[in-house]
Amino acid sequence: xxxxxxxxxWRGKSAACGALLHIVLFCLPAxxxxxxxxxxxxxxxxxxxxxxxxxxPESDNRWMYFVGRSSGAAxxxxxxxxAAANAVSQAVTMTGLNARLDYDRLRSEAAILxxxxxxxxxxxxxxxxxxxxxxYEKTTLxxxxxxxxxxxxxxxxxxxxxxxxxxxxxxxxxSSERIxxxxxxxxxxxxLSEEGEIQEALASFREALDLLDYSASAFNPxxxxxxELSRELTQAVFHNGLELRTxxxxxxxxxxxxxxxxVSQALYSAILLEGFTPVPDSxxxxxxxxxxxxxxxxxxxxxxxxxxxxxxxxNVSLSLFNPATGELVLASEYTAKGFGPDEERADLxxxxxxxxxxxxxxxxxxxxxxxxxxxxxxAAGDKLFFAR
Numbered sequence: 001x002x003x004x005x006x007x008x009x010w011r012g013k014s015a016a017c018g019a020l021l022h023i024v025l026f027c028l029p030a031x032x033x034x035x036x037x038x039x040x041x042x043x044x045x046x047x048x049x050x051x052x053x054x055x056x057p058e059s060d061n062r063w064m065y066f067v068g069r070s071s072g073a074a075x076x077x078x079x080x081x082x083a084a085a086n087a088v089s090q091a092v093t094m095t096g097l098n099a100r101l102d103y104d105r106l107r108s109e110a111a112i113l114x115x116x117x118x119x120x121x122x123x124x125x126x127x128x129x130x131x132x133x134x135x136y137e138k139t140t141l142x143x144x145x146x147x148x149x150x151x152x153x154x155x156x157x158x159x160x161x162x163x164x165x166x167x168x169x170x171x172x173x174x175s176s177e178r179i180x181x182x183x184x185x186x187x188x189x190x191x192l193s194e195e196g197e198i199q200e201a202l203a204s205f206r207e208a209l210d211l212l213d214y215s216a217s218a219f220n221p222x223x224x225x226x227x228e229l230s231r232e233l234t235q236a237v238f239h240n241g242l243e244l245r246t247x248x249x250x251x252x253x254x255x256x257x258x259x260x261x262x263v264s265q266a267l268y269s270a271i272l273l274e275g276f277t278p279v280p281d282s283x284x285x286x287x288x289x290x291x292x293x294x295x296x297x298x299x300x301x302x303x304x305x306x307x308x309x310x311x312x313x314x315n316v317s318l319s320l321f322n323p324a325t326g327e328l329v330l331a332s333e334y335t336a337k338g339f340g341p342d343e344e345r346a347d348l349x350x351x352x353x354x355x356x357x358x359x360x361x362x363x364x365x366x367x368x369x370x371x372x373x374x375x376x377x378x379a380a381g382d383k384l385f386f387a388r
Contacts, residue, residue: 045136053135053154061161066090068155076136079153083134087157091129128160179226182208186233193240202240206286209233213285234324237289242329243374245276245367247320248290259297266355267318270363292323297354300335302343312338312346316354318362330369334358 057065068087073079133156140149185208192201212230241247249268251259268278271293279287295318302312319331336358338350 039142041140041142043138043140045134050133050135050156052133052156057156059161064091064094064159064161064164066094066157066159068157069153071150071152073151073153074149076138076151076153079136079151080134080155083153083155084131087155088129091157091159127166128163130158132156132158176222178211179222179229182211182226182229182233185211186229186236189236189240193236198240198244202237202244202246205233205236205240206284206289209237209285209289234289237286238291238322238324241290242370245274245370246290247271247276247278248281248287248292248323249278250281250292250294259295260351263297263316263351263354263359267359267362270359271366273360274363274367276363276367288323290323291320291329293318293320295319299347299350302346305339308341309339310341310343310346312340312343312350314338314347314350314354316358320366329373330366332362332365334362 052065052067056067059065066087068083068085068090070079070082070086073082135154137152138149139152140147185204189201189204189208192198192204209230212226212233249264249271251264271278278293279290281287295316297314297316300313300315302310304310314336316334316336317332318334320329321327321331322329334354336350336353338346338348338353340346340349
């Protein structure tokens with residue numbers, strides 16, 4: 001356990017004006033009473049702050065230095081984890097090695113600072129990350145609600161520049177290999193489309209898009225080539241997805257009434273019955289390029305009728321579109337009226353009609369629309385497009 005060497009106390013009560021400044025400064029975090037009737041205790045790992053806490057050492061021709069910081073932690077362990085995550089985040093950002101390392105992962109893997117290894121996205125490993133020093137501060141506020149303790153930590157970390165360059169070269173090689181593989185998968189998908197193997201072609205295009213998304217970093221050897229590949233693959237996934245009736249269902253889940261779950265389930269079932277294949281939102285680039293079905297289902301009005309009855313009006317808007325361009329394939333709006341002795345039962349009546357009538361109707365209209373787009377002549381034209 002870290003030894004705390006210095007202990008300072010400030011006590012504030014209603015007193016003379018000469019002490020008022022100190023009372024205000026140290027009682028603001030818990031100022032519930034008029035005169036801050038509480039005590040504040042501060043313990044530090046060393047009597048004075050090291051210079052590196054306020055001034056990060058300058059990098060030289062061998063090393064880069066970072067100071068990870070944390071405050072408001074509930075324990076020393078949490079404070080050190082947060083400071084370690086902050087230090088690694090700075091190192092990753094400053095070196096440009098991988099901007100996609102998220103905070104939760106950094107915090108959970110804070111022990112890497114003790115192992116001198118940081119595994120980056122892909123196969124690259126950043127070695128030589130060294131923990132040099134640490135400085136803690138513990139603050140305890142003793143108020144009427146009981147004591148409350150928070151911790152602040154500062155962590156000095158050193159990183160060798162040659163390790164950064166080595167990791168960069170490794171990531172550059174990986175990115176180049178992925179782009180090359182994506183190009184091969186694009187050509188494979190085109191050949192499969194020409195042969196009428198649309199399902200296999202779609203799988204090839206989606207795999208290629210996922211590879212390009214993985215390579216989206218500062219270490220892209222051919223950014224223009226990758227952008228062009230990405231555009232072609234996105235278009236191919238969208239058109240093949242339409243032809244195969246493979247769509248991504250993505251509804252607003254912010255509130256229950258923005259699109260009630262049982263309504264989206266009814267829509268899912270209706271779409272399946274019409275021969276569509278809804279796929280889950282995996283977050284991958286290949287899935288996100290598929291034709292996307294989204295919409296909104298909200299109550300527009302609720303009015304009282306005679307004899308204590310109510311009527312509720314619900315509006316449903318559904319659209320199938322190209323997520324890359326925003327181009328609409330189909331957009332429909334529906335209205336459902338529900339009646340009942342109270343608002344709740346009137347809502348349920350309207351939603352029942354949406355499930356039993358609106359969902360099947362939209363699924364049927366969507367199938368009819370795609371049948372027109374992908375009849376024999378249209379399908380032949382699409383195959384020529386992918387065979388170029």
